[in-house]
Amino acid sequence: MGAAMKKSMPRELTRQQYLDLYYYMRLNRAVEETMVKLFRQNKIVGGLYSSLGQEAISVGTCYALEKKDWIAPMIRNIGALLVKGVPPRDIFMQHMAKYDSPTKGRDGTSHFGDLDNLHIVSPISMLGDLIPVMAGVAIGGRYLGQKIVAMTWIGDGGSSTGVFHEGLNFAAAQKAAFVLILENNLWAYSTPVGRQVPLENLADRATGYGMDSYIVDGNNVVAVYKTAREAVERARAGEGPILIEAKTFRRLGHAQHDPAEYVPKEMRAYWEARDPIALYEKFLTGEKLLDAPVKKEIDERLETLLEAEREFAENSPMPPPEFAEGGVYCTGDDCHKIQARWERPIAEVTPPKSSVKAVWTVPGFGSGKGSGGVDAAIHFGDAPAVMDKPANNGRSAKAAAKPAAKTAPKKAKAAAAGASRKARR
Amino acid sequence: MAGGNGAATNGFASGGRQVTFLEAIRQAMFEEMERDPTVLLMGEDVGVYGGAFKTSEGLLERFGWERVIDTPISESAIIGAACGMSYVGLRPICEMQFIDFIVCAFNQITNFLAKGHYLWNAPAPIVIRGPSGGGVHGGPFHSANPEMYFVHTPGLKVIYPSTPYDAKGLLKAAVRDNNPVLFFEHKFLYRRIKGEVPAEDYTVPIGKSVVRREGRHLTILSYAAMMHASLEAADALAKEGIEAEVIDLRTLLPLDEESILSSVKKTNKCLVVHEDTKTGGIAGEIAALLCEKAFSDLDGPLVRVTALDTPVPYAPTLEEYFLPNAKKVFAAAKELARY
Ligand SMILES: Cc1ncc(C[n+]2csc(CCOP(=O)(O)OP(=O)(O)O)c2C)c(N)n1
Numbered sequence: 099m100g101a102a103m104k105k106s107m108p109r110e111l112t113r114q115q116y117l118d119l120y121y122y123m124r125l126n127r128a129v130e131e132t133m134v135k136l137f138r139q140n141k142i143v144g145g146l147y148s149s150l151g152q153e154a155i156s157v158g159t160c161y162a163l164e165k166k167d168w169i170a171p172m173i174r175n176i177g178a179l180l181v182k183g184v185p186p187r188d189i190f191m192q193h194m195a196k197y198d199s200p201t202k203g204r205d206g207t208s209h210f211g212d213l214d215n216l217h218i219v220s221p222i223s224m225l226g227d228l229i230p231v232m233a234g235v236a237i238g239g240r241y242l243g244q245k246i247v248a249m250t251w252i253g254d255g256g257s258s259t260g261v262f263h264e265g266l267n268f269a270a271a272q273k274a275a276f277v278l279i280l281e282n283n284l285w286a287y288s289t290p291v292g293r294q295v296p297l298e299n300l301a302d303r304a305t306g307y308g309m310d311s312y313i314v315d316g317n318n319v320v321a322v323y324k325t326a327r328e329a330v331e332r333a334r335a336g337e338g339p340i341l342i343e344a345k346t347f348r349r350l351g352h353a354q355h356d357p358a359e360y361v362p363k364e365m366r367a368y369w370e371a372r373d374p375i376a377l378y379e380k381f382l383t384g385e386k387l388l389d390a391p392v393k394k395e396i397d398e399r400l401e402t403l404l405e406a407e408r409e410f411a412e413n414s415p416m417p418p419p420e421f422a423e424g425g426v427y428c429t430g431d432d433c434h435k436i437q438a439r440w441e442r443p444i445a446e447v448t449p450p451k452s453s454v455k456a457v458w459t460v461p462g463f464g465s466g467k468g469s470g471g472v473d474a475a476i477h478f479g480d481a482p483a484v485m486d487k488p489a490n491n492g493r494s495a496k497a498a499a500k501p502a503a504k505t506a507p508k509k510a511k512a513a514a515a516g517a518s519r520k521a522r523r
Numbered sequence: 524m525a526g527g528n529g530a531a532t533n534g535f536a537s538g539g540r541q542v543t544f545l546e547a548i549r550q551a552m553f554e555e556m557e558r559d560p561t562v563l564l565m566g567e568d569v570g571v572y573g574g575a576f577k578t579s580e581g582l583l584e585r586f587g588w589e590r591v592i593d594t595p596i597s598e599s600a601i602i603g604a605a606c607g608m609s610y611v612g613l614r615p616i617c618e619m620q621f622i623d624f625i626v627c628a629f630n631q632i633t634n635f636l637a638k639g640h641y642l643w644n645a646p647a648p649i650v651i652r653g654p655s656g657g658g659v660h661g662g663p664f665h666s667a668n669p670e671m672y673f674v675h676t677p678g679l680k681v682i683y684p685s686t687p688y689d690a691k692g693l694l695k696a697a698v699r700d701n702n703p704v705l706f707f708e709h710k711f712l713y714r715r716i717k718g719e720v721p722a723e724d725y726t727v728p729i730g731k732s733v734v735r736r737e738g739r740h741l742t743i744l745s746y747a748a749m750m751h752a753s754l755e756a757a758d759a760l761a762k763e764g765i766e767a768e769v770i771d772l773r774t775l776l777p778l779d780e781e782s783i784l785s786s787v788k789k790t791n792k793c794l795v796v797h798e799d800t801k802t803g804g805i806a807g808e809i810a811a812l813l814c815e816k817a818f819s820d821l822d823g824p825l826v827r828v829t830a831l832d833t834p835v836p837y838a839p840t841l842e843e844y845f846l847p848n849a850k851k852v853f854a855a856a857k858e859l860a861r862y
């Protein structure tokens with residue numbers, strides 16, 4: 099049905115929810131501002147990315163999830179990490195490659211997760227890879243009866259990868275409880291969206307997968323939250339995956355090194371006038387949800403928090419060099435005890451209850467009719483049914499060259515297999 | 524072949540008798556799914572059709588649609604989804620319809636799956652399996668031996684068995700392993716090889732080779748289909764008074780260095796036979812290992828009998844020329860023994 103601006107649910111937010119959204123956007127921005135300072139002091143290892151002007155998306159979407167739900171944030175989704183409950187010190191330490199960071203210095207930037215407690219899957223650099231992964235989380239969660247929703251984010255640029263297509267199609271075919279947020283910030287590094295995708299609305303991509311989609315103003319946190327909440331509820335109810343295109347703008351360069359001189363001045367000016375935090379403050383003030391004392395309290399709270407978190411992070415040591423080694427493999431149960439959290443009767447997925455009539459629409463096809471093993475038509479059906487000599491049956495050059503000659507299949511089915519081998523391409 | 528089509532076992536042999544290589548694989552999956560409800564199978568045409576080679580026949584009927592998942596033709600999505608499933612505690616088995624297509628998921632496997640434990644302390648108990656290898660006129664896109672792309676990837680385990688016993692025992696071990704395991708099934712062996720598998724549950728340890736034939740004049744290291752060519756060559760060599768020790772590597776990553784070294788220290792000569800192409804094949808890695816750790820024990824050069832450094836050609840005459848075989852192994856071994 100394509101992209102349609104859905105009417106938001108009538109239900110309004112509580113005062114606390116309004117203020118939470120504000121707090122997390124402010125926290126998101128303050129964390130990134132702290133990191134810019136650290137970057138300028140040469141304390142960040144490698145590049146530093148920014149989500150300036152996109153905070154409403156990370157915060158508004160993730161805030162729509164329940165605690166048990168799963169996210170896989172991308173590099174501009176620090177806000178989602180914070181909403182999920184990641185302490186700022188982890189983000190700082192991760193960017194400084196410290197030993198106490200979640201990956202202990204083995205990776206940097208926002209490449210980390212928390213599978214056990216917060217249900218966060220780490221991103222990797224390869225854009226789009228998280229889409230099938232999160233589809234798998236959703237399918238796996240459903241299998242276990244957990245009623246979870248999985249969410250991840252992708253850029254306008256990342257939406258052209260092959261794995262974006264494979265992942266969304268699979269998620270849709272499986273009706274996975276999966277919500278994808280497509281952050282259209284108009285740029286992929288230096289390339290404008292119009293040069294990458296011949297579509298006005300990237301939400302239209304969903305149509306190709308039979309998925310429903312929304313378009314939302316990505317600089318309006320309440321709109322983002324309400325849209326995400328509706329999408330999450332629908333996905334959880336079994337309606338299948340949903341795509342939300344959030345229209346926004348990447349205010350800084352691709353990363354700290356990039357002055358983004360390729361961005362037209364008018365475009366930047368237009369979006370700078372639509373800063374999501376400034377807009378929201380105005381809204382909150384108008385609604386009498388925020389006043390000067392409350393704002394001051396939040397300012398102070400953020401300052402105290404981030405000062406302590408930054409200090410902790412700076413005091414963490416670099417990993418000892420030899421930590422580069424080891425840890426590549428799970429060494430067994432004492433390393434990881436893998437356990438599934440079942441929230442449905444296991445009997446439902448084990449025989450005899452799990453057993454089904456294995457047929458598509460042609461009566462009688464499937465249902466164990468195919469094989470009896472040796473008789474079944476298989477790819478490369480010229481393979482002899484069974485070799486006479488059980489052991490030591492080396493492949494002589496002769497046998498390899500003319501495999502069908504000596505052991506021509508006698509049964510009708512096997513003969514058909516030989517024929518289909520020829521026809522298969 | 525597994526007889527009967529009894530309702531209780533869905534036509535599966537109960538073990539304790541001669542089964543084909545293919546049947547051994549089917550039994551391993553069946554039994555693991557029976558044993559552990561977190562084990563699922565995903566792949567193209569694995570459900571109603573039972574797989575292009577019928578390795579999953581009867582599984583859907585027994586375990587249902589949620590555990591035997593027919594996927595779209597999306598190798599990256601299959602592997603990606605398996606990663607996600609593993610994060611909630613499941614143990615998916617992913618079938619590549621032909622192992623050649625595994626490289627369509629190369630990025631997901633090498634960048635996401637393999638790095639997870641090192642970076643995020645995230646175990647990924649995933650098996651990726653599928654029919655590999657040549658000799659059946661599959662041509663350049665249905666005959667691949669892509670094992671070395673993955674042997675070069677820390678975080679993976681790579682298995683390539685040669686007998687029904689090993690195939691079943693190693694596949695069961697792979698399903699129970701907490702790491703991503705790539706399991707290559709040489710399709711030439713599917714129905715050509717039959718062997719005994721025990722009736723009772725068993726596993727074969729990952730990372731351990733096995734001596735298939737003892738000898739003192741030289742060591743032949745091989746795996747998968749070439750194991751059989753090597754044994755045939757060893758028979759012929761014995762008739763000429765050359766006793767080759769033949770070792771089946773079974774697991775390529777991690778490589779059983781200890782057994783390789785102890786055999787070569789005994790025989791002082793080493794021949795490696797693989798169906799994979801020569802450059803970058805495991806033989807090169809073994810040569811390096813011997814240079815590092817058994818240099819003074821060697822009484823001759825390490826010799827490689829491998830496929831040519833070309834794509835797998837289609838016409839039978841070309842493919843026969845391309846592939847190693849018992850005759851080529853015999854000739855090379857004889858020369859090395861005399862060195
Ligand atoms: C598959 C892949 N190719 C190339 C890159 C290099 N790269 C990193 S970010 C980026 C631009 C991404 O643009 P977009 O998806 O719109 O995200 P944004 O930076 O705007 O948030 C590129 C090309 C990558 N990370 N992954």
Ligand SMILES: [Mg+2]
Binds near residue numbers: 282
């Ligand atoms: Mg972009």
